[in-house]
Amino acid sequence: MSRVVNGIRNVDSEIQDLVRRAIRTTGYSPNGAARSLVTRRAETVALLVSGAGDSFAARVFANPFFGRVVNGAMTYLRRRDMHPVLMFAESSLAREQVVDYLRQGSADGALIVSIQADDPLPRMLVDARVPVVLFARPPQPLLASYTLNSGAAAMMRLLETTPDLDGIFAANDLMAQGACQILREQGLRVPDDVAVVGFDDSTIATTYRPPVTTIRQPVEKMAATMAEMLASQVQGAAHDPAHMLFDPELVVRESAWGDAVAPHPSPRRNPIPHRLGIGYFSHAPLVYSYRGRIS
Numbered sequence: 001m002s003r004v005v006n007g008i009r010n011v012d013s014e015i016q017d018l019v020r021r022a023i024r025t026t027g028y029s030p031n032g033a034a035r036s037l038v039t040r041r042a043e044t045v046a047l048l049v050s051g052a053g054d055s056f057a058a059r060v061f062a063n064p065f066f067g068r069v070v071n072g073a074m075t076y077l078r079r080r081d082m083h084p085v086l087m088f089a090e091s092s093l094a095r096e097q098v099v100d101y102l103r104q105g106s107a108d109g110a111l112i113v114s115i116q117a118d119d120p121l122p123r124m125l126v127d128a129r130v131p132v133v134l135f136a137r138p139p140q141p142l143l144a145s146y147t148l149n150s151g152a153a154a155m156m157r158l159l160e161t162t163p164d165l166d167g168i169f170a171a172n173d174l175m176a177q178g179a180c181q182i183l184r185e186q187g188l189r190v191p192d193d194v195a196v197v198g199f200d201d202s203t204i205a206t207t208y209r210p211p212v213t214t215i216r217q218p219v220e221k222m223a224a225t226m227a228e229m230l231a232s233q234v235q236g237a238a239h240d241p242a243h244m245l246f247d248p249e250l251v252v253r254e255s256a257w258g259d260a261v262a263p264h265p266s267p268r269r270n271p272i273p274h275r276l277g278i279g280y281f282s283h284a285p286l287v288y289s290y291r292g293r294i295s
Contacts, residue, residue, distance in 0.1 A: 045077060045230060046107040047084040048098060051115040051145075056090040059147055063174060064202040065219065069113050069135060072223025080231060084111075095121050102130045108234040111135070111226050115146060131233035133226040146171060151178025159186060166194055167256075173198035173205045176212050180255065195256040201249075210254035217248045 047070065049060050060066050070084070077084060085107055089095045102110055102125060109131030112122055125132045151170055155178065158165060170176035176198030180190050188194050190210055198205055201216030 043081065044083050044085050044107045045073075045227070045234075046087050046098070046102060046110040047073060048087050048089055048110050048112045048121070050089040050095070050112055050119050050121045057088055059145070060088070062148075063146060063172070064204060065146075065172060065200050066113060068200075068202070068219040069223045072220030073111055073227045075220065076224040076227035076231070082108075082227075082231065089121050095124060099124050099128050099130075103128050109133075109230045111223075111230060131230055133230045133233075135222065135226060146174060148174045148178040148181075151175025152182045153178075155179040155182040167197070168194060169197045170199065172200050173202045173208075173212055173214055176214070176255070177204055177208050180208065180210075180212075191254065191256050197256050201251050205251070205253065213253045213256035214251050215248050216251050218246050222246060 049066065051060075073084065087098055087101070089098050098110075098121065101107070110125055110133070112119075112125075112132060112134045114121065114134060122132055122134045151174060154175065155168070158168070159182070168176070168179050170179055176196050180196055183190055183194050183196070190196050196212060198212045198214040199217075200219070201214045205212040205214045
């Protein structure tokens with residue numbers, strides 16, 4: 001019976017059907033605590049969002065990027081009967097609590113999404129010998145924290161210092177939306193006076209008017225790879241330092257088209273040479289998302 005419950009394949013198909021019918025009839029469920037004693041695994045993974053600032057959790061849930069990360073990670077974890085525990089680490093105290101939680105074995109490892117280039121949490125967990133995979137963000141942009149309001153504030157600052165600018169490349173689509181709002185308030189047309197390019201290719205890029213030209217990174221695929229890397233570490237597989245590359249795309253929409261084309265063209269996707277990378281670091285794997293530059 002245990003072989004069927006645990007998904008071991010070398011069991012006759014008729015026996016598997018018999019056991020599964022008995023499980024459905026009796027309502028049998030394996031004892032998770034007993035299984036953990038044998039496997040020494042919690043079968044849970046901490047999904048950590050690490051950053052700083054007031055109303056941090058609210059800002060996370062307002063950004064569609066994080067939902068894509070969760071969706072990608074869940075796609076992999078659910079098939080392997082592993083479950084995520086959502087945690088936030090926005091302060092020194094919260095980071096210490098996270099490290100203690102994981103060091104005690106409450107979860108088998110951590111998937112970290114960080115919005116700080118100098119975030120100390122990944123190193124803290126590596127030093128604690130906790131399996132970790134990191135989806136890193138680049139250095140924080142001008143006056144910005146990847147929110148709509150920070151994009152608007154950065155746009156105001158740029159207009160004060162460089163009033164004759166004719167193009168903006170925002171760190172994400174939310175910031176691009178904030179920039180577009182300020183440009184409209186200042187009487188500037190997008191893209192006729194100022195072209196705007198975002199990053200992520202989130203739903204915001206397609207629903208905002210004008211639709212936003214953006215860089216698409218395969219967030220769901222990267223997050224699923226994060227989960228796969230972590231599961232491999234948790235199961236004891238040895239890894240030499242390695243990395244993987246993902247190709248981003250330039251998705252051209254109206255915010256950077258200009259007057260020479262029809263007012264509502266279909267999006268055009270173009271590969272760009274800069275890549276998104278995944279790699280291992282020390283004894284714990286780290287995933288880095290490198291943001292491509294447009295030249």
